Structures are given as C-alpha cells and as structure tokens.
Amino acid sequence: MDNRYFTFVSRSRHWTRLVRGSHLFQQATGALADIVGVDTGFILYQKQLFLNEPEPLRVYGAWGALETFLGELRNHHAEEVESRIQDLCEFIPPGWSQVEHLRSPIQAVCRAYGMYHIGVWPLHIEQKQVGVVVLGSLQPVLPPHWNDMYICIQQIELVLEVLYARRLSEMNRQQFQSLVENNPDIIYQTDVAGNLVYANASFQEITGYRLEDLQTRRSRRALIVSEHMEKAASHRAKVLSGLSQSLEIAIHNQQGRRVHLSINSVPVMAEGVVTGIFAIAKDLTGHIEAQRELSAAKGLYESFISSSADGIAVIDRDGRYLRVNAAFEQMYGCTKAELVGQYRPFYPDAPESEMWVRLALQGETVHAETGRFGKDGQWMDISVAVSPVIDNQGDVIAISSISRDITERKRAEMALIEAETKYRTIVEESLVGVYIIEDNIYRFVNPKMAEIFGYGEHEMIGLHAWDLVTPEDLELCKENVRKRIDGEVESIRYQMKGRRKDGTVIDIEVHGTRTSFHGKPVIIGTLLDVTERTETEELIRKADKLAVVGQLAAGVAHEIRNPLTALKGFVQLLAEDRQNGRYCDIMLSELNRINRIIDELLLAAKPSLPTFERKNVSDILSDVLSLMSTQCVIKNINVSPLIHQQVPAIHCDANQMKQVFLNVLKNAVEAVPVGGEIQVSVLLQDVDHVMIRIADNGPGIPEDRLPKLGEPFYTNKDTGTGLGLMVSYRIVETHRGSMKIQSHEGTGTTVDIVLPIEQERSQMAVSLFS
Ligand code: ADP
Ligand code: MG
Numbered sequence: 100m101d102n103r104y105f106t107f108v109s110r111s112r113h114w115t116r117l118v119r120g121s122h123l124f125q126q127a128t129g130a131l132a133d134i135v136g137v138d139t140g141f142i143l144y145q146k147q148l149f150l151n152e153p154e155p156l157r158v159y160g161a162w163g164a165l166e167t168f169l170g171e172l173r174n175h176h177a178e179e180v181e182s183r184i185q186d187l188c189e190f191i192p193p194g195w196s197q198v199e200h201l202r203s204p205i206q207a208v209c210r211a212y213g214m215y216h217i218g219v220w221p222l223h224i225e226q227k228q229v230g231v232v233v234l235g236s237l238q239p240v241l242p243p244h245w246n247d248m249y250i251c252i253q254q255i256e257l258v259l260e261v262l263y264a265r266r267l268s269e270m271n272r273q274q275f276q277s278l279v280e281n282n283p284d285i286i287y288q289t290d291v292a293g294n295l296v297y298a299n300a301s302f303q304e305i306t307g308y309r310l311e312d313l314q315t316r317r318s319r320r321a322l323i324v325s326e327h328m329e330k331a332a333s334h335r336a337k338v339l340s341g342l343s344q345s346l347e348i349a350i351h352n353q354q355g356r357r358v359h360l361s362i363n364s365v366p367v368m369a370e371g372v373v374t375g376i377f378a379i380a381k382d383l384t385g386h387i388e389a390q391r392e393l394s395a396a397k398g399l400y401e402s403f404i405s406s407s408a409d410g411i412a413v414i415d416r417d418g419r420y421l422r423v424n425a426a427f428e429q430m431y432g433c434t435k436a437e438l439v440g441q442y443r444p445f446y447p448d449a450p451e452s453e454m455w456v457r458l459a460l461q462g463e464t465v466h467a468e469t470g471r472f473g474k475d476g477q478w479m480d481i482s483v484a485v486s487p488v489i490d491n492q493g494d495v496i497a498i499s500s501i502s503r504d505i506t507e508r509k510r511a512e513m514a515l516i517e518a519e520t521k522y523r524t525i526v527e528e529s530l531v532g533v534y535i536i537e538d539n540i541y542r543f544v545n546p547k548m549a550e551i552f553g554y555g556e557h558e559m560i561g562l563h564a565w566d567l568v569t570p571e572d573l574e575l576c577k578e579n580v581r582k583r584i585d586g587e588v589e590s591i592r593y594q595m596k597g598r599r600k601d602g603t604v605i606d607i608e609v610h611g612t613r614t615s616f617h618g619k620p621v622i623i624g625t626l627l628d629v630t631e632r633t634e635t636e637e638l639i640r641k642a643d644k645l646a647v648v649g650q651l652a653a654g655v656a657h658e659i660r661n662p663l664t665a666l667k668g669f670v671q672l673l674a675e676d677r678q679n680g681r682y683c684d685i686m687l688s689e690l691n692r693i694n695r696i697i698d699e700l701l702l703a704a705k706p707s708l709p710t711f712e713r714k715n716v717s718d719i720l721s722d723v724l725s726l727m728s729t730q731c732v733i734k735n736i737n738v739s740p741l742i743h744q745q746v747p748a749i750h751c752d753a754n755q756m757k758q759v760f761l762n763v764l765k766n767a768v769e770a771v772p773v774g775g776e777i778q779v780s781v782l783l784q785d786v787d788h789v790m791i792r793i794a795d796n797g798p799g800i801p802e803d804r805l806p807k808l809g810e811p812f813y814t815n816k817d818t819g820t821g822l823g824l825m826v827s828y829r830i831v832e833t834h835r836g837s838m839k840i841q842s843h844e845g846t847g848t849t850v851d852i853v854l855p856i857e858q859e860r861s862q863m864a865v866s867l868f869s
Pocket of ligand 1: 762766767770795797798799800808809813814815816818819820821822823824825848
C-alpha cells in the first residue's frame with residue numbers, strides 16, 4: 100500500500116485534488132482533463148519504460164470524442180497509428196508546441212477525421228523523453244490556460260517519475276529476492292547473538308535440517324566437524340569486530356555426510372555498529388570430490404604411463420614432444436631431455452610414421468609394425484598404435500603412441516610356425532596312422548590313417564571311434580580309452596581288430612596317449628595295420644613247425660624204411676605158406692600202408708626235385724578219377740566232372756600234381772556220406788592261370804579249424820595221417836600256385852587249386868627246406 104499523496108494545484112480555477120497510491124497516474128491525468136475542459140481531450144503516449152512491458156507504447160487518458168476517434172484510428176490503421184505516434188515521440192521538440200506548427204504526420208490523420216489538435220508536450224524523466232501529451236478537440240478551441248497546463252504537465256512528469264522509481268525499486272526488490280531465494284548457495288543473516296534472521300531455501304537443502312532446528316547459534320555449531328570448531332569461532336569473532344572474512348569448513352549434514360562449505364561473511368552495519376552477520380556459504384563437496392577423483396585419476400594415469408613396459412609418447416599437433424616415458428626412452432635410445440619440447444620425427448626409423456601422424460590428426464587410430472636396431476645392435480620388432488588425443492569438443496589436441504617390443508613374440512611365432520610345419524609334414528607323410536579322438540569322435544586323422552581304414556580323410560572326421568572297431572574288441576577299446584581319459588595310464592599299447600569302410604577286418608596295433616586339445620582331454624594316437632605282419636607271423640610259425648617235423652620225419656622214415664623192406668620180404672615169403680596166407684595179406688596191406696606214410700613223409704621232408712613237363716591238367720585229373728572210381732562206386736558217390744577242353748596244358752610235374760588231386764579228392768570221398776556228391780571242374784581262371792575246383796557236399800569244416808588245415812598231423816580221422824593237405828600245399832607252392840579251402844559247416848567243402856600256365860624254370864626249385 101502506497102501512502103504517499105500528491106497534490107495537483109490548478110492556479111486559475113483554484114482547485115486541489117488529492118491523489119493517492121496506485122491510481123496515481125489515472126488521477127493525475129484526470130486532473131489534466133479537468134484543466135483542459137470536458138469537451139477537450141488529451142492523449143498521453145508513454146514510451147516503454149520497462150523491459151518487461153508488453154506494449155512499446157501506452158496510451159493514457161483518452162476519453163470522450165477523442166476516445167472514439169482513437170478507437171477508430173486503431174481499428175483501421177493500428178500499425179500506421181503506432182508508427183506515427185512513435186515518430187511523434189521521437190521528433191517533438193521540448194516545451195509546448197502548437198500542433199499546427201508541427202509537420203507531424205499524425206496531424207494529417209487528425210485532419211482526415213475532423214479532429215483538431217491543440218498542442219503537444221513531451222514528457223521527460225531524468226532528461227529522458229518518456230512520452231508525449233497531445234491535446235485535442237473536436238472543435239477548434241482556444242488553447243487552455245497555459246500556466247495551468249504547464250504545472251499540470253510538470254505534475255504528470257513528477258508522478259511518472261515516482262511511478263518509474265517505484266516500479267524500478269519493486270523490480271529490483273523482486274529480482275534481488277529471487278536471486279537470494281533461488282541461489283544455490285546458502286545465504287543467511289544472523290543477529291549479533293547468532294540467531295538466524297534470514298536464510299534461503301538452499302540452507303535447508305544443503306544441511307538437510309529444517310530452518311527452525313538451526314535457529315540458534317548453538318544448534319548450528321553442533322554441525323561443524325570437531326577439527327573446524329575453533330577456526331569457525333575465530334572467524335565469527337573477526338566478522339563481529341567489523342571485518343569481512345572467508346572460511347572453509349566441513350559440517351555433517353542430516354544424513355551424516357561430510358559437506359564442505361566455503362563461507363564469505365560480512366558484518367551488517369547500522370549507524371556504525373555491527374548488528375549482525377550476512378553470509379554466503381558455497382557447497383564445495385562436489386567440487387572437492389571431483390578434485391579428489393581427478394587427482395586420483397591423474398595419479399593413476401601418471402603411474403600407468405611411467406610404469407608401463409610399453410613405450411609411450413605424446414606429441415602435440417605440430418609434432419612437438421610433450422611427454423615420453425622411461426620405456427620409450429629405452430626403446431628408442433634417446434632421453435626425455437632430448438625429446439620433450441622438441442620437434443623431432445615421431446619414429447626416426449620409420450618413414451611411414453609421417454603418414455600415421457597424418458591419419459591420427461584426422462582422428463584415426465593406426466596399428467602398425469615396425470622395427471629398428473637397438474643400442475646393442477640387435478634387431479627389435481616393434482608394434483605401434485598411434486592414436487589421436489581428443490578433447491571434449493571432439494578436437495584432436497595431441498597424438499599419443501604406444502610402442503611394444505614384440506621381438507620375442509615374433510621369434511616365438513616363427514618358431515611355432517616352423518614347429519607346426521615340421522609336425523605337419525611328419526604327420527601328413529607318416530607311414531603310421533595318426534589320429535585325435537575327442538569325446539570318442541575322430542577330430543583329426545592323417546592321410547595314412549584314412550588309407551588304413553579305406554576312408555577319405557574328411558569322411559573320417561566326425562566318425563565315432565567305435566565305428567572302426569569289430570564288436571568283439573569293442574569292450575577292450577572302450578576300456579583302454581577310458582583308462583587314458585581318466586588318467587589311469589598315460590599311454591597304452593595294444594592290438595585289436597579294426598573294421599574298414601568296406602567291412603573287411605584288419606589287425607591293428609594302437610599306441611595312444613592322453614593329451615589336451617582346446618583345453619579338453621583327448622587321445623592322440625598312432626596306429627599300424629599289422630594284418631600282413633600277423634599273417635606272416637602265422638606263416639612263419641607254420642613253416643617253423645614244418646621244418647622241425649620234416650626233419651624229424653625224414654630221420655624216422657629213413658630208419659624205418661630199411662627194416663620195413665626186410666619185413667616185407669619175409670612176409671612175402673611167409674605168404675607162400677598157405678596156412679598163414681590170410682594173416683600175411685593183412686600184414687602186407689598194413690606194411691604197404693606204413694610204406695605209403697613213409698613215402699609221403701619223405702616227400703614232405705625232402706622232396707625230390709620235380710621234373711617239369713607240359714601236361715594237360717584234365718588228363719592228370721582223369722587218371723586220378725579213374726583211380727578213385729572203385730571207392731566212389733562202393734560209397735555210391737556221384738562224381739560229376741566238368742572239364743573244359745580248351746584249358747591249355749601247364750608246365751608241371753605230373754606225378755606231384757596227381758598226388759595233389761588224389762589227396763584232395765580222397766579227402767572229399769572220405770568226407771561225403773553214402774550217396775554224396777563231388778564236383779570236379781577245370782577252368783581257365785584268367786589268361787595265365789587254370790583253376791581246378793573239387794567241391795563236395797560233405798559235413799564241411801568248422802570255422803575255427805580252417806586255419807589248422809595244412810598243419811602236419813592234423814587229422815580227425817582214426818586212420819588219417821594228417822599229412823595229405825600239408826603235402827598238397829607244398830607241391831602247389833613249388834608250382835607257384837595257390838590252394839584255397841573254403842568250407843561251411845553243413846554245406847560242404849570247396850578246394851580251389853590255381854596253377855600258372857607257364858612256369859619259369861629258375862623259380863621251380865624253390866624248396867621250403869633247402
Ligand atoms: P587226413 O586226410 O589224413 O586226415 P589231410 O591233411 O588230408 O589228412 O586232411 C586233414 C583234415 O582236413 C582231415 O582230417 C579233415 O578233418 C579235414 N578235411 C580235409 N578235406 C576235407 C573235406 N573235403 N571235407 C571235410 N573235411 C576235410
Ligand atoms: Mg587226407
């Protein structure tokens with residue numbers, strides 16, 4: 100509420116008017132209206148006084164006919180009127196002017212509307228024109244009492260001035276208040292006793308306490324950390340003595356957290372006496388923490404750079420060294436003193452480094468490898484990363500480089516490549532199969548391994564380990580694999596039977612070791628196809644036996660033969676005596692049998708050199724068949740010969756061949772039951788070979804006994820010698836042929852004798868025992 104009064108005095112009419120408070124201006128203009136008369140009017144244009152005023156011009160005190168006129172004017176020519184009034188305000192000379200004397204543009208408008216101007220008067224506040232008073236009438240009237248007018252306008256000026264000042268101070272007060280109230284810093288005032296007189300919102304925000312809880316000095320003191328109490332007390336004392344002071348202290352806020360404050364205090368003076376303290380406290384906590392973090396980060400960065408084993412250098416945009424660490428000095432053989440502050444090439448030994456710097460200046464990071472001779476004259480491989488240092492505006496402010504000595508790594512890499520190549524060649528070209536099994540799956544096989552099992556290399560990868568094992572050896576394999584994976588044994592060597600892709604069974608010798616591959620336990624192994632070796636071993640074993648038996652037999656046979664001749668002679672003599680004839684016949688036949696065995700034995704032991712000649716196999720076979728025919732008739736055996744007439748003659752010892760056929764045929768006759776069947780065929784196997792097949796439908800031979808055939812004395816007959824097949828094998832062999840016995844229990848036996856048509860004499864004499 101404004102309690103000031105203004106008195107307007109009219110000299111001519113002797114009236115006074117009291118104006119009060121906010122309606123000041125309206126009333127002042129009202130007074131003016133009184134002076135100039137009702138039938139006249141005036142317009143007060145006021146220039147914009149304050150920045151926050153919505154309109155650039157204010158119009159006051161238009162009424163009556165003038166108001167209507169102005170309304171019209173504004174409705175139709177708002178913009179024109181505004182601009183004309185603006186002009187009027189600008190160009191009007193000081194003091195009263197008769198409108199008629201003015202070249203005012205508004206005059207033209209007035210005239211156009213039948214409006215008379217009396218005059219205009221500029222309004223000033225502090226030498227600044229702030230508006231204009233325009234007097235006008237709808238009739239041409241006399242100017243009013245000039246004196247009164249002058250006084251009235253002066254009064255208006257005064258009123259405006261007061262208004263202006265008042266508004267200004269109000270605005271300042273508001274601005275000040277909002278500044279204080281919304282200030283992020285604590286602003287407060289206390290009296291001399293320390294009681295809070297005023298505090299802004301930040302006080303509560305920063306401390307976390309309500310204002311009423313911190314009203315007294317004692318309550319506020321309790322917040323200060325103990326080590327700062329004394330400092331705070333002396334600060335206060337100094338301010339109360341009339342000195343402005345600043346102070347940094349820490350307090351505990353309501354949550355118990357430490358808050359750092361920087362306080363500026365000034366004494367509040369009234370008539371030379373200190374009546375209180377006005378203070379501004381800034382919260383430095385965030386700042387201090389940031390500072391601390393920054394210095395921690397800086398320390399970290401510093402220690403990282405200085406202790407890094409990599410050479411680190413930073414240059415500015417122009418190529419001047421800003422920083423190098425010890426590793427860099429050592430790596431490049433120059434000192435910090437020689438580099439820092441100097442323009443030196445970034446990488447003295449790498450011409451391409453200029454390009455790296457250029458790229459880094461464009462914001463790119465370059466990774467490259469280079470090298471140089473160190474102080475010791477040794478070549479050093481270096482990997483470098485050159486990257487831009489970018490500020491928070493995104494500008495490249497410097498370039499950093501990190502160099503790492505990778506000589507050792509390179510050397511190791513090379514060694515690794517060499518080792519790898521060596522290993523690869525060994526494995527790839529190896530004559531043994533090499534494989535890696537992980538989770539029982541083949542992860543790697545070398546070409547030989549694939550060849551042994553008849554697969555392609557890629558085909559084999561991914562196969563299950565058990566796929567290549569025969570069922571009977573599966574348990575053995577599983578157990579051996581388990582032992583290695585579980586670490587029970589480091590490596591293991593064993594034999595097993597493997598199964599090739601085509602189903603054939605092969606003898607395998609395995610040597611496997613546990614190792615790790617991609618961090619998982621795997622088995623790496625080598626493996627050998629020993630089928631041939633096993634077969635050879637078997638053959639050697641047989642031959643060994645033959646040799647011993649043969650030697651024995653030869654000795655025995657020789658010793659027996661002489662007494663036998665004598666015995667035979669006497670038995671023949673005895674046979675002439677009729678009485679003993681029957682026994683003698685039996686004895687003679689037995690003696691013949693013994694003789695035959697001895698013949699066979701001697702043949703086996705020391706075969707006489709065969710005499711080769713061209714003979715037709717069919718002829719030999721026919722002889723043998725006729726020899727056997729009696730026995731066949733007795734047993735009612737049906738022999739069906741299928742003899743290919745076109746078969747060429749072969750080079751052979753006819754007697755020995757006869758014996759072979761006889762032995763085989765005899766076995767067949769002995770094997771088949773009464774009424775059985777024997778098929779004898781001769782055919783051309785290929786251009787170079789004839790084949791003689793003797794097949795019977797006898798009981799056949801059990802599978803487990805097949806390998807035993809051909810061993811001496813292997814017989815299952817009461818009267819058998821077990822030498823027939825052995826001798827036959829021998830003879831066929833000396834003829835460079837082969838004899839194969841196939842037999843299935845229940846269906847019969849087939850013996851295939853394959854003989855070459857041509858024989859080379861030199862090869863004939865091969866004898867097992869010589
Ligand atoms: P032996 O005839 O004196 O027994 P061999 O050497 O001629 O001696 O034959 C050895 C064994 O082979 C015979 O005892 C017999 O068990 C078996 N054998 C040979 N040929 C046949 C066949 N055709 N059918 C069945 N078993 C046979
Ligand atoms: Mg026999």
